[in-house]
Amino acid sequence: MDKVSSRTSTDPEKNVDASSVGSDQPVVNSELERVVWRKLDVWILPVVTIFYLLSFLDRTNIGNAKVAGLLTDLKMTPRQYSIALTVTYVPYIAAELPSNLLLKIVGPNLMLPAMLTLWGVVTTCQGTVKTYGGLLACRFFLGLLEGGVFPGLVLYLSFFYPRLRLQTRIAAFFSAASISGAFGGIMAYGIINLKGKDGHSGWQWIFIIEGAITVLFGLVSFALLPSSPDHARFFNEEEKAYVKSKLKEDGAIQDEVSDSFSWGEVGKAFTSVHVIIVGIIFFFSGVVLYSLAYFTPSIVQSLGFTAAKAQLMSVPPFSVAFVVTMITAYISDRYQCRGWVTVFASVLCTVGFAMFLGSTNHHVQYGSLFLSIPGTYLMAPAISTWNANNAAPHVRRATAIAIGFIMTNSGGILATWLLGSLSPPPRYTKATKILLIFSVLMGFFAIVNIVWLKRENNKKKATRTHLTRSQEAPGLGDKSAWFVYSL
Structure with a gap:
């Protein structure tokens, strides 16, 4: 394999414009190109996908438990249910940034499986609580242990995949969220039939069985995740070198000095314009995402279905979301x-919520879920990848990713109240109006970000042209001019 050095930047918060980097040429090896990404897709991606499936399932299965009798057995009001969901998000948000900054130091091969195993234990304990206070305690520790999962998984994948290949992979594991919505509905439909067995209610068995599955996979995953390409047992030395060369060529990794911890890089992430704009989109997206994740079974039940039937009827919209997410991710990576x-x-979400708000026909309202649910579930991997693509070196990227998910889960707090005590069924009128407005704003701020990034890229193009005409040596002068933002 021919190795060619790649240009790095002192301020590498940009994408490599390989076609314009002077005489440097990208590493090319068609045989290894086929092999290495296929191996990662076989060995890494399925494990990461199951991680997020279990994470989302264990966090949102309380929605299924609610329909199965949780509120009645624990004598909870809708307001108390919203409080229980909110309690999850406070430690969840607090854990995201420190968790992401520690991921590389501790080692993702140890940190991610440990979090998975421990929150599985907490989920199982939820199935044994007898009081509202016990449920609150479980939700707090669940949030604390799960907080670093999604940003950690996005960051972890960036250790292995170049930016141009990243969204399809993020979409693949995030699609586990839509799968968990479908899978959780099917499991809940079967599990609630265990009501009364060994003295446990149906909702308790949902937590016990799904939590036990998480613990088991968490223990197994200690043997499955490598910490980096250098420690991937499924790669030979040539393949390891090729992956690292592609990551360096792509700007995804830098040298040890650039990727070392720096508070300055943390600060730059917080002041980056594109991180702020995308963070706003993350907030709106989080409100929409968690509103649907937690309340879809309740929404479907409010349309006239029984509790058991509502679990099943929530499956098809999430199944469609999986398909749409993967198709749009491929298009996004390709183009x-x-x-x-x-x-x-944002257009899909807007149309979906407008249909739900504007009609009283239950068939139309149920059909609207086939637009709003796929819309919000395909948005998350798109903005997650967009955020990660435009932030480097490692510490700045880790911080930017964490900021995005802090904003998402801040939106989750609002979501727990919107369709809870603030907007009662069956119409959820106030909540739907707010979700409709937020859907429009997501598209608006996405366009603002595109315009801003394009303007910055034009400035860099002009600078590169000046450097070329002045025959300034590559690697000298304004190095950041050789990098462009991802649109």
């Missing part, structure tokens, strides 16, 4: 259009 995919997602 590098993260921003326009985000705009498309």
